[in-house]
Amino acid sequence: MxxxxxxxxxxxxxxxxxxxxxxxxxxxxxxxVAAADINDQLLSETAELAGDLAITAVKCDVANRTEVxxxxxxxxxxAGGLDILVNNAVMFHYAPLVDFDPQIxxxxxxxxxxxxxxxxxxxxxxxxxxxxxxxxxxSSIAVSMSIPNASVYTSIKGGIDALTRQQAAxxxxxxxxxxxxxxxxxxxxxxxSVITAEGWKSRAQKxxxxxxxxxxxxxxxxxFLASDEAASITGVTLKIDAGMTxxxx
Ligand SMILES: NC(=O)c1ccc[n+]([C@@H]2O[C@H](COP(=O)([O-])OP(=O)(O)OC[C@H]3O[C@@H](n4cnc5c(N)ncnc54)[C@H](O)[C@@H]3O)[C@@H](O)[C@H]2O)c1
Numbered sequence: 696m697x698x699x700x701x702x703x704x705x706x707x708x709x710x711x712x713x714x715x716x717x718x719x720x721x722x723x724x725x726x727x728v729a730a731a732d733i734n735d736q737l738l739s740e741t742a743e744l745a746g747d748l749a750i751t752a753v754k755c756d757v758a759n760r761t762e763v764x765x766x767x768x769x770x771x772x773x774a775g776g777l778d779i780l781v782n783n784a785v786m787f788h789y790a791p792l793v794d795f796d797p798q799i800x801x802x803x804x805x806x807x808x809x810x811x812x813x814x815x816x817x818x819x820x821x822x823x824x825x826x827x828x829x830x831x832x833x834s835s836i837a838v839s840m841s842i843p844n845a846s847v848y849t850s851i852k853g854g855i856d857a858l859t860r861q862q863a864a865x866x867x868x869x870x871x872x873x874x875x876x877x878x879x880x881x882x883x884x885x886x887x888s889v890i891t892a893e894g895w896k897s898r899a900q901k902x903x904x905x906x907x908x909x910x911x912x913x914x915x916x917x918x919f920l921a922s923d924e925a926a927s928i929t930g931v932t933l934k935i936d937a938g939m940t941x942x943x944x
Contacts, residue, residue, distance in 0.1 A: 697725025879936025
């Protein structure tokens with residue numbers, strides 16, 4: 696018996712990077728998982744790599760509220776309910792805020808922040824029907840740091856931290872827990888598009904454990920927060936950064 700046997704989970708942005716690792720970790724612990732993503736090619740790869748794991752690839756743009764409701768309702772119907780929602784989808788783009796492309800900024804907000812609202816709205820009735828549930832939002836340690844050209848990204852993640860506490864207060868009385876994971880720098884396709892080789896090196900050196908967390912380690916933490924082991928934990932943001940944020944001068 697896995698720690699999540701009999702549970703079902705909808706994970707967004709699960710075509711690659713941290714989202715795929717979370718989907719695989721939840722499924723290895725026995726959950727039936729919808730790996731949702733906007734990218735067809737990544738979804739095919741995920742389905743192929745999943746092998747015997749109970750993972751269904753679902754095409755879903757989290758910025759499209761109608762589509763989010765249709766895909767979450769459809770998965771819950773087919774899987775016999777919903778226990779876990781992981782809001783992970785993101786669009787990375789770093790540039791100075793002073794002349795940041797407004798269309799890119801809007802798309803980032805539509806995916807990273809509003810997409811989280813829509814998934815929450817669509818998933819809540821299903822979690823409520825179970826009388827329990829766990830929602831995990833992806834934040835970032837970038838919220839409490841100053842990172843060059845990352846104003847739009849970090850402000851979205853700051854919003855996720857605040858939202859997590861609000862959602863936890865709103866759903867706590869219904870037995871539904873809401874927490875956030877704040878990874879340190881994790882090598883993924885998205886992070887590689889904004890962090891240079893030099894940047895990765897200095898991040899590993901600044902971490903007290905002298906390494907960078909892997910996507911699989913973020914998956915392990917998601918399993919913990921989704922499981923009954925975290926029954927008393929709600930409204931928190933859990934850092935998984937190999938100690939990068941506690942280094943002094
Ligand atoms: N990698 C890091 O260093 C790091 C650090 C801190 C926090 N995080 C957070 O972890 C999460 C995952 O990051 P990652 O590095 O794996 O990102 P990534 O860019 O590698 O993967 C993001 C996935 O989201 C999908 N996606 C993009 N737009 C979408 C949409 N509209 N609808 C559905 N799916 C969409 C992409 O296709 C992709 O598969 C993000 O929320 C990110 O902010 C990452």
